Amino acid sequence: MTSTVDSFAELGLSESLLKTLSEIGYETPSPIQAQCIPVLLDGRDMIGMAQTGTGKTAAFALPLMETIDIKVAKPQALILTPTRELAIQVAEALQSYAKNLPGFHVLPIYGGQSYTIQLKQLSRGAHVIVGTPGRVMDHLERKTLNLDHLKTLVLDEADEMLRMGFIDDVEWILERTPEQHQTALFSATMPEQIRRVAQKYLVDPKEIKIKSATATVAAIRQVYWQVSGLHKLDALTRILEVEEDFDAAIIFVRTKTATVELADKLNARGYAAAALNGDLNQQMRERVIEQLKSGALDIVIATDVAARGIDVPRVSHVINYDIPYDTEAYVHRIGRTGRAGRNGNAILFVAPREIRMLRTIERATRQPIAPLTLPSRADVTNKRVADFKTKVAEVLDAEGLDFFANIVSQLCEEKDVSAEEVAAALAKMAQEGKPLEVAGEDPQPRPFREERSEHRPASFGDRERKPRFEDRGERSERPRFEDRPERPRREDRPARPAPAGDMVRYRIDVGREHGVEVRDIVGAIANEAGIESRFIGRIGLYEESSTVELPAGMPAEAANALKRTRIRGVPINLRQDEGRPSGSFGGERKFDGERKFKKKPFADR
Ligand code: AMP
Numbered sequence: 001m002t003s004t005v006d007s008f009a010e011l012g013l014s015e016s017l018l019k020t021l022s023e024i025g026y027e028t029p030s031p032i033q034a035q036c037i038p039v040l041l042d043g044r045d046m047i048g049m050a051q052t053g054t055g056k057t058a059a060f061a062l063p064l065m066e067t068i069d070i071k072v073a074k075p076q077a078l079i080l081t082p083t084r085e086l087a088i089q090v091a092e093a094l095q096s097y098a099k100n101l102p103g104f105h106v107l108p109i110y111g112g113q114s115y116t117i118q119l120k121q122l123s124r125g126a127h128v129i130v131g132t133p134g135r136v137m138d139h140l141e142r143k144t145l146n147l148d149h150l151k152t153l154v155l156d157e158a159d160e161m162l163r164m165g166f167i168d169d170v171e172w173i174l175e176r177t178p179e180q181h182q183t184a185l186f187s188a189t190m191p192e193q194i195r196r197v198a199q200k201y202l203v204d205p206k207e208i209k210i211k212s213a214t215a216t217v218a219a220i221r222q223v224y225w226q227v228s229g230l231h232k233l234d235a236l237t238r239i240l241e242v243e244e245d246f247d248a249a250i251i252f253v254r255t256k257t258a259t260v261e262l263a264d265k266l267n268a269r270g271y272a273a274a275a276l277n278g279d280l281n282q283q284m285r286e287r288v289i290e291q292l293k294s295g296a297l298d299i300v301i302a303t304d305v306a307a308r309g310i311d312v313p314r315v316s317h318v319i320n321y322d323i324p325y326d327t328e329a330y331v332h333r334i335g336r337t338g339r340a341g342r343n344g345n346a347i348l349f350v351a352p353r354e355i356r357m358l359r360t361i362e363r364a365t366r367q368p369i370a371p372l373t374l375p376s377r378a379d380v381t382n383k384r385v386a387d388f389k390t391k392v393a394e395v396l397d398a399e400g401l402d403f404f405a406n407i408v409s410q411l412c413e414e415k416d417v418s419a420e421e422v423a424a425a426l427a428k429m430a431q432e433g434k435p436l437e438v439a440g441e442d443p444q445p446r447p448f449r450e451e452r453s454e455h456r457p458a459s460f461g462d463r464e465r466k467p468r469f470e471d472r473g474e475r476s477e478r479p480r481f482e483d484r485p486e487r488p489r490r491e492d493r494p495a496r497p498a499p500a501g502d503m504v505r506y507r508i509d510v511g512r513e514h515g516v517e518v519r520d521i522v523g524a525i526a527n528e529a530g531i532e533s534r535f536i537g538r539i540g541l542y543e544e545s546s547t548v549e550l551p552a553g554m555p556a557e558a559a560n561a562l563k564r565t566r567i568r569g570v571p572i573n574l575r576q577d578e579g580r581p582s583g584s585f586g587g588e589r590k591f592d593g594e595r596k597f598k599k600k601p602f603a604d605r
Contacts, residue, residue, distance in 0.1 A: 005034035025255030030055030030325040045205040051188035073125030074149040082160035084110030112561035133169035158187040164523035220344040223372040242375040249317040273299035313340040320348040327364035502552035508572040529558035
């Protein structure tokens, strides 16, 4: 890792937080943490250029927690995030860091959640609010949220907030925060508008950027699997089963806890695996490495620090189960394979929200990383059957089968069955708890997402939570029409392929007269209903209302969330559109027997 700081203790955090970090299994600060934490503890404003996966949440969360006065049950920190999913995730992270801070209260507030619940929670008093801009704005307007005691304000994923059309709301909020407070702004990129906001509202901010040093990697086959539809553990075992030339693997995860958990799970599935982390003393560590060398172990699950310098030539695979914090860590990790002139394979698991990190790694290593198609059920079954046949063939070639052939003949006679049937029964018995045929379904792409919370630091206690349909990261794949420095005219935007599958057209009560743009609609729907933007169909923007095509079969939860959604403060009142099918807009036509649409919609996606 680029971090020259080896322990959190060097950064000036309190004993209580250090204890928590050790308990949740964080060994060393990530580079962004090493740089940001001292600056924020110093009370300075800062701009952090960091993307998801770098550990940025802890980078701002830990210092702000040091400033919280538990006795004052008022919001002392406000974190603005672009999506409700991120709001929940950040709140969960804070909750886990508050393990040894009794009475600490963090509250996520976001659109789509009932006001009644939020009002009740707000009135109980929270020390930290994590919210999406629209809902925070609503509460400030209603005076149900008071920022008089605010000490820290964090803008998380500022460029995403811009991209989703929330920047005006963010500025509105910034205008209404007390004079004296610390502000931290995190953004993966620095578009002009974000820079302008930073200049206007931050005081002499320290800029922190994690440089991604370029590095050449040895001739290692590098592939990535985009995590979707299947749990990482299932994907891992499928890959381990069918990978060609598999001999031994080092699997990288982020925390000490995860090394142990994953080793246990792999052991339970019949793999010879062990954990390697900073809790092991030198002797134990050497023992694990010796076992990997000798073949007593095939898999070692390690943290970055613990795996430094391992040189075991039989390591045919490095698996980045958790994405590294930066490119340097990636290069170190994959350097554990392809040693002593052997072939090496590096497999990277990338959650949708970590796609940016993947691209950064590709740029820094100047090598494309190819997508890996996960082996299907049939692939795994075929491989198991092929291995089984090889084993049987080896036994057939060996001497000394007469005794057993005699038993088979007896069975055939006694049971009046063929030798084939007896062989089938024996093959079934020989599966030894690992069926040759893989059961279950292969993952299918889903328009309505369900959040999978793998590798969250901890669960979010007893908080009331709705089922979630959104995985915030996939926003990063949204067509980047807002990436350009100036707002493009809609006509300039790249046309997107229509989503496959059945679509239903809905009407919403916001249109051009409300100042609504296509991206506001996409942002609100993606955010509130958790529908990936690529599954959002054509949008027709009219004067007073708009139409939007969404995949058929919307879950009730998503539909309810959308019914309550507001765009630019206007309730959208989503309902199925009874009008003509898409493509036939235009000209004067009636809707609901009342409204007339004289103009052609000018934005069709
Ligand atoms: P973030 O970039 O903030 O979304 O963090 C990505 C993941 O890294 C989260 O699952 C964190 O729990 C984890 N993480 C953050 N900092 C550390 C650390 N110093 N050691 C281990 N895991 C960490």
